[in-house]
Amino acid sequence: MKKTILPIGPFHPLLEEPEFFTFHLDGETVIDVDVRIGYNHRGHEKLATGLTWDQVPFLVERICGICSTSHPYAYVLAVEDMLGIEPPPRGKYIRSLIGEMERIHSHLLWLGLAGHFIGYNTVWMWAWRYREEILDACELLSGNRNHYAMCRVGGARRDVSQKALDFTMKALDTNEKSTKMFLGAVADDPVIHKRLKGVGILTKEDAIAYCATGPTSRPSGVRWDIRETDPYDAYGESLEAGAWKVIVTENGDVFDKAVVRVLETLESIYLCRWLIENMPDGDFQVVPGEMHEGEGCGHHEAPRGEVFHYVRSDGSNKPIRHKVRAPTFSNLPTYKASCPGEQIADVALITAAIDPCYCCTERVGVIAGGKHSSLTQDDLVKLSVEKTMEIEKRMGVKSVLNKFK
Amino acid sequence: MTDEQKYAVSEIVKSALGGMVVSIDQPRPNRIYVLVDQKDFPAAAKVVYEQLGGRLATSTALEVRDAVELIYHFMLETEMVLCNLKTLVMKPELKVGSVGAFLPGADWIEREMAEMYGVTFEGHPDPRHLLLPDGWPEGNYPMRKDFPQQPGTESGETKPVVY
Numbered sequence: 001m002k003k004t005i006l007p008i009g010p011f012h013p014l015l016e017e018p019e020f021f022t023f024h025l026d027g028e029t030v031i032d033v034d035v036r037i038g039y040n041h042r043g044h045e046k047l048a049t050g051l052t053w054d055q056v057p058f059l060v061e062r063i064c065g066i067c068s069t070s071h072p073y074a075y076v077l078a079v080e081d082m083l084g085i086e087p088p089p090r091g092k093y094i095r096s097l098i099g100e101m102e103r104i105h106s107h108l109l110w111l112g113l114a115g116h117f118i119g120y121n122t123v124w125m126w127a128w129r130y131r132e133e134i135l136d137a138c139e140l141l142s143g144n145r146n147h148y149a150m151c152r153v154g155g156a157r158r159d160v161s162q163k164a165l166d167f168t169m170k171a172l173d174t175n176e177k178s179t180k181m182f183l184g185a186v187a188d189d190p191v192i193h194k195r196l197k198g199v200g201i202l203t204k205e206d207a208i209a210y211c212a213t214g215p216t217s218r219p220s221g222v223r224w225d226i227r228e229t230d231p232y233d234a235y236g237e238s239l240e241a242g243a244w245k246v247i248v249t250e251n252g253d254v255f256d257k258a259v260v261r262v263l264e265t266l267e268s269i270y271l272c273r274w275l276i277e278n279m280p281d282g283d284f285q286v287v288p289g290e291m292h293e294g295e296g297c298g299h300h301e302a303p304r305g306e307v308f309h310y311v312r313s314d315g316s317n318k319p320i321r322h323k324v325r326a327p328t329f330s331n332l333p334t335y336k337a338s339c340p341g342e343q344i345a346d347v348a349l350i351t352a353a354i355d356p357c358y359c360c361t362e363r364v365g366v367i368a369g370g371k372h373s374s375l376t377q378d379d380l381v382k383l384s385v386e387k388t389m390e391i392e393k394r395m396g397v398k399s400v401l402n403k404f405k
Numbered sequence: 406m407t408d409e410q411k412y413a414v415s416e417i418v419k420s421a422l423g424g425m426v427v428s429i430d431q432p433r434p435n436r437i438y439v440l441v442d443q444k445d446f447p448a449a450a451k452v453v454y455e456q457l458g459g460r461l462a463t464s465t466a467l468e469v470r471d472a473v474e475l476i477y478h479f480m481l482e483t484e485m486v487l488c489n490l491k492t493l494v495m496k497p498e499l500k501v502g503s504v505g506a507f508l509p510g511a512d513w514i515e516r517e518m519a520e521m522y523g524v525t526f527e528g529h530p531d532p533r534h535l536l537l538p539d540g541w542p543e544g545n546y547p548m549r550k551d552f553p554q555q556p557g558t559e560s561g562e563t564k565p566v567v568y
Contacts, residue, residue, distance in 0.1 A: 329514070
């Protein structure tokens with residue numbers, strides 16, 4: 001049989017991140033897929049061994065620009081596992097709250113992109129518009145829209161104010177309404193049914209064999225959620241209290257992956273609300289104490305699946321080994337199972353359904369009146385401070401940025 | 406799952422692996438560390454995957470004095486325990502049987518460990534480079550301690566990495 005080989009990448013307008021796909025085609029049907037990665041390798045594991053224990057969260061926070069808290073979260077859990085540190089309850093609740101806020105905004109981002117990929121640009125614009133409110137709440141809670149820097153070994157890096165929690169509560173209320181509207185749009189729209197149902201099916205057996213995690217495995221009927229099976233921080237208590245539940249569906253196609261993500265967004269909203277209502281008072285961090293020899297594993301259920309970190313210490317002030325596994329590393333190979341037999345036009349959609357992690361760090365350029373100028377770091381800091389103060393003014397909150405005035 | 410039930414899991418792991426266990430340790434209720442011999446390694450991983458229903462989270466390689474230590478992190482989802490299966494692959498041969506031969510989830514991570522640490526996984530279905538380019542020179546393993554930080558600058562002893 002004569003095969004056509006279609007290369008896509010490593011740089012392609014649809015791929016925000018460089019990857020190289022080779023599709024083996026028979027007509028328009030995909031027979032086999034091969035993925036080459038490594039164009040974005042930055043050597044974080046090696047870099048981490050040259051930093052002190054407290055500097056590593058800063059580094060690993062920059063692995064991903066979207067799920068930025070999941071890596072430091074998993075890292076501090078690994079170090080706490082190694083040292084046997086128990087953070088105070090308030091610190092645990094703050095970390096879990098940030099983790100769930102991140103899940104909401106990440107799933108909304110994915111929903112927008114998925115809408116864009118199927119040519120449904122209304123969904124794209126609406127999803128990203130409602131995501132802004134969540135990002136504003138994140139900015140008020142942590143001081144930044146993304147890269148919250150809220151995780152440190154022994155608890156949360158800083159406290160959250162009651163006013164910020166009240167604002168977050170309001171943002172969650174409006175977001176619940178809009179997410180329910182999206183659920184109606186996804187679950188009831190006949191066009192989306194036609195486009196997504198039965199496309200790119202990942203069977204339960206394949207999900208288990210490829211060790212897929214998160215919203216790639218759960219739509220295939222595999223109930224794997226680290227928040228439930230290895231509970232950490234506030235997740236165990238909130239699950240026992242019935243604040244949220246794990247979403248599992250059976251079909252494993254792109255439609256189910258979309259439905260799981262929208263339902264998970266709703267569950268995260270309920271969980272965030274429970275965390276704010278039950279936020280304990282008191283200390284939010286403890287001093288970690290002496291470093292000793294040992295090893296520890298930490299994992300966090302990031303929006304895309306399980307983030308896994310392993311650290312080994314020889315008792316010095318730097319890790320001698322730090323292993324990072326992002327969820328896409330497990331989820332990407334499932335192409336091999338879900339793409340063959342599909343039409344080439346559907347492959348972009350199946351790609352999007354895995355939600356590969358886009359790590360994009362770019363400088364800002366401004367073109368005004370035909371003249372190109374670059375913004376310096378000071379300009380960017382100034383713009384960001386101005387925006388935070390504007391949000392604070394709108395909400396009538398006392399500014400935390402007085403020193404910049 | 407209570408802590409007592411979790412502590413009982415190490416007995417289950419021990420009986421499933423039988424004589425292959427060199428040492429087993431459970432420092433905390435949800436973490437088990439099992440050391441097995443290099444020659445038993447793929448068989449032990451197969452038992453954890455097939456009999457105990459472990460999900461391979463990932464695996465870690467790290468360099469110790471005369472060996473490369475491999476740690477396969479299996480999450481036992483029903484028992485709610487993370488089972489870390491360890492082995493020491495001795496230098497200079499650095500050869501061990503492949504887990505990726507029967508578990509597709511180990512395919513990529515073994516390719517990464519092979520190119521970064523120079524471990525040969527015998528029976529691996531697809532032993533190509535994963536992160537490094539195809540023309541990467543033989544015998545250069547970036548995560549090894551003897552890999553030059555700045556190629557070609559150490560008194561001419563190391564060859565510059567050209568690809």
